[in-house]
Amino acid sequence: MDQNELKQAVGIKSVDFIQSNSVVGLGTGSTVYYMIEELGKRYQAGDIKNIVAVTTSSRSEKQAKSLGIPTKDLNDVDHIDLTIDGADQIDKNYQGIKGGGAAHLLEKMVATNSTKNIWIVDQSKLANTLGSFPLPLEVIPFGCEKTFADLQKEDLHPEFRLNDDGKRVLTHNKNYVIDLKMGEITHPHLLAEWLDHQVGIVAHGLFLDIVNTIIVGYADGPKVIDNIR
Numbered sequence: 767m768d769q770n771e772l773k774q775a776v777g778i779k780s781v782d783f784i785q786s787n788s789v790v791g792l793g794t795g796s797t798v799y800y801m802i803e804e805l806g807k808r809y810q811a812g813d814i815k816n817i818v819a820v821t822t823s824s825r826s827e828k829q830a831k832s833l834g835i836p837t838k839d840l841n842d843v844d845h846i847d848l849t850i851d852g853a854d855q856i857d858k859n860y861q862g863i864k865g866g867g868a869a870h871l872l873e874k875m876v877a878t879n880s881t882k883n884i885w886i887v888d889q890s891k892l893a894n895t896l897g898s899f900p901l902p903l904e905v906i907p908f909g910c911e912k913t914f915a916d917l918q919k920e921d922l923h924p925e926f927r928l929n930d931d932g933k934r935v936l937t938h939n940k941n942y943v944i945d946l947k948m949g950e951i952t953h954p955h956l957l958a959e960w961l962d963h964q965v966g967i968v969a970h971g972l973f974l975d976i977v978n979t980i981i982v983g984y985a986d987g988p989k990v991i992d993n994i995r
């Protein structure tokens with residue numbers, strides 16, 4: 767099985783957790799793509815009825831709408847029952863890094879407004895400690911060189927994320943992404959607290975104490991790790 771097949775298997779499996787008559791948060795990324803496709807199939811077949819989706823990117827919104835899945839803005843629902851999203855790295859304590867697709871601000875807002883969160887990943891995303899995957903930040907363009915310099919002073923090895931044309935990546939909210947290539951993150955809570963207090967940083971990709979269930983793709987099939995918190 768190649769990596770895409772593992773992603774597809776966990777994406778399909780995760781739809782078993784979506785119940786009729788619920789509000790579902792839809793994450794972003796190549797693994798989530800397979801989950802939305804499967805949800806679309808089961809919704810169209812009538813196996814899952816009366817759901818509303820809250821999406822975390824225009825990509826996921828477009829895909830959900832193309833499959834006939836009704837969507838609402840986060841402002842227009844009073845809660846989300848379950849959000850299913852991908853992740854870039856998950857450590858042994860089930861803390862995660864997200865934002866490889868630059869959608870972590872919306873993903874964090876949707877995740878923190880959800881009763882339950884499921885992450886779907888292939889086995890390559892599991893690690894003992896976070897940090898070998900660069901940590902994404904969403905920063906506002908105003909004063910971003912100052913923000914960048916502060917990150918350098920802290921020895922966090924920041925790099926602006928660039929598109930193929932060499933221009934800075936823009937998020938949904940027209941902010942920039944800075945990736946921290948700092949290596950091992952030994953104290954994720956301390957780092958998250960420091961980042962939370964930097965004025966120009968709108969969101970960082972540390973998703974701590976958020977996930978309830980993880981579905982991991984292995985060659986012999988998806989494994990569900992439940993009741994994490």
Ligand SMILES: O=C(CO)[C@H](O)[C@H](O)COP(=O)(O)O
Binds near residue numbers: 796851854863865869
């Ligand atoms: O956080 C994310 C986007 O901001 C994605 O969930 C994460 O990058 C995983 O993506 P993929 O499933 O394509 O590997």
